[in-house]
Amino acid sequence: xxxxxxxxxxxxxxxxxxxxxxxxxxxxxxxxxxxxxxxxxxxxxxxxxxxxxxxxxxxxxxxxxxxxxxxxxxxxxxxxxxxxxxxxxxxxxxxxxxxxxxxxxxxxxxxxxxxxxxxxxxxxxxxxxxxxxxxxxxxxxxxxxxxxxxxxxxxxxxxxxxxxxxxxxxxxxxxxxxxxxxxxxxxxxxxxxxxxxxxxxxxxxxxxxxxxxxxxxxxxxxxxxxxxxxxxxxxxxxxxxxxxxxxxxxxxxxxxxxxxxxxxxxxxxxxxxxxxxx
Numbered sequence: 536x537x538x539x540x541x542x543x544x545x546x547x548x549x550x551x552x553x554x555x556x557x558x559x560x561x562x563x564x565x566x567x568x569x570x571x572x573x574x575x576x577x578x579x580x581x582x583x584x585x586x587x588x589x590x591x592x593x594x595x596x597x598x599x600x601x602x603x604x605x606x607x608x609x610x611x612x613x614x615x616x617x618x619x620x621x622x623x624x625x626x627x628x629x630x631x632x633x634x635x636x637x638x639x640x641x642x643x644x645x646x647x648x649x650x651x652x653x654x655x656x657x658x659x660x661x662x663x664x665x666x667x668x669x670x671x672x673x674x675x676x677x678x679x680x681x682x683x684x685x686x687x688x689x690x691x692x693x694x695x696x697x698x699x700x701x702x703x704x705x706x707x708x709x710x711x712x713x714x715x716x717x718x719x720x721x722x723x724x725x726x727x728x729x730x731x732x733x734x735x736x737x738x739x740x741x742x743x744x745x746x747x748x749x750x751x752x753x754x755x756x757x758x759x760x761x762x763x764x765x766x767x768x769x770x771x772x773x774x775x776x777x778x779x780x781x782x783x784x785x786x787x788x789x790x791x792x793x794x795x796x797x798x799x800x801x802x803x804x805x806x807x808x809x810x811x812x813x
Contacts, residue, residue, distance in 0.1 A: 537582065537634075537636070540588065540641045540642070540643045541621055541628075541640075542559070543588050544558075545617065546763075549769075561592070570599055570603070573643070580649065582656075586610045587610070588624040589612070593611065597611065620730055621733060622731075633715045634711070636711050637710050638709050640709055645762050648784060651706075651755050660753070661709075662709055662713045665755045668701040668702075669756050675691070675764070677703045678701065680693060686750050701754070707738065723737075759783060761776045
């Protein structure tokens with residue numbers, strides 16, 4: 536299995552001048568770039584290859600790959616139109632999706648622990664999302680809605696009735712057939728001139744037009760992670776999420792308890808107050 540990862544965007548919502556700020560996959564936490572965390576996790580879990588869709592500051596990304604001595608492990612695909620929607624980057628990666636093998640499709644701007652990725656890779660489901668119920672409801676998170684045990688919606692803005700919903704982590708395990716369908720649907724968007732669409736819309740279309748139970752999910756509500764979208768996320772990642780990831784790694788090795796869901800929600804939003812065990 537290989538990972539196909541979107542890492543081309545300019546990170547405009549971070550609020551920094553594009554010429555002065557690095558690509559998000561090069562942001563450093565605990566002395567390591569996000570790219571280094573990805574590569575280390577993938578190698579430990581037996582992933583064969585990482586293919587990065589790059590654009591903004593792509594030469595800096597190439598330099599980091601060299602610094603990690605990962606030239607034989609990481610390939611890049613350049614999207615010259617990286618200032619458009621990330622669906623254009625997904626289209627640049629179409630041959631990687633339509634490769635006749637299962638793939639992991641992932642956002643590059645997420646800090647997470649190895650255990651979370653293990654849950655996705657080892658899921659019994661061929662086509663699988665990761666779902667976190669501990670999220671801040673609003674228009675920003677991309678949500679997964681579940682009714683009668685089945686995913687019935689995948690979007691930021693919701694209108695469907697559901698039993699519960701959670702935030703999508705932005706990591707997807709796709710069978711060879713479904714990955715190809717996502718590539719085909721992406722082509723439809725570009726032919727219609729819809730180049731500013733989020734790539735999740737192509738996945739949503741495949742989800743909603745596939746036979747029932749084609750897609751499933753694994754819950755990661757008790758696991759620390761954060762998507763780096765805003766400047767405040769960088770601070771939270773460094774001061775809250777990374778320490779939790781490191782602690783959970785130690786605890787996982789010792790096979791101890793995981794973090795309660797309500798704690799993780801507060802960690803994410805920098806509102807955590809230490810409370811005694813019940």
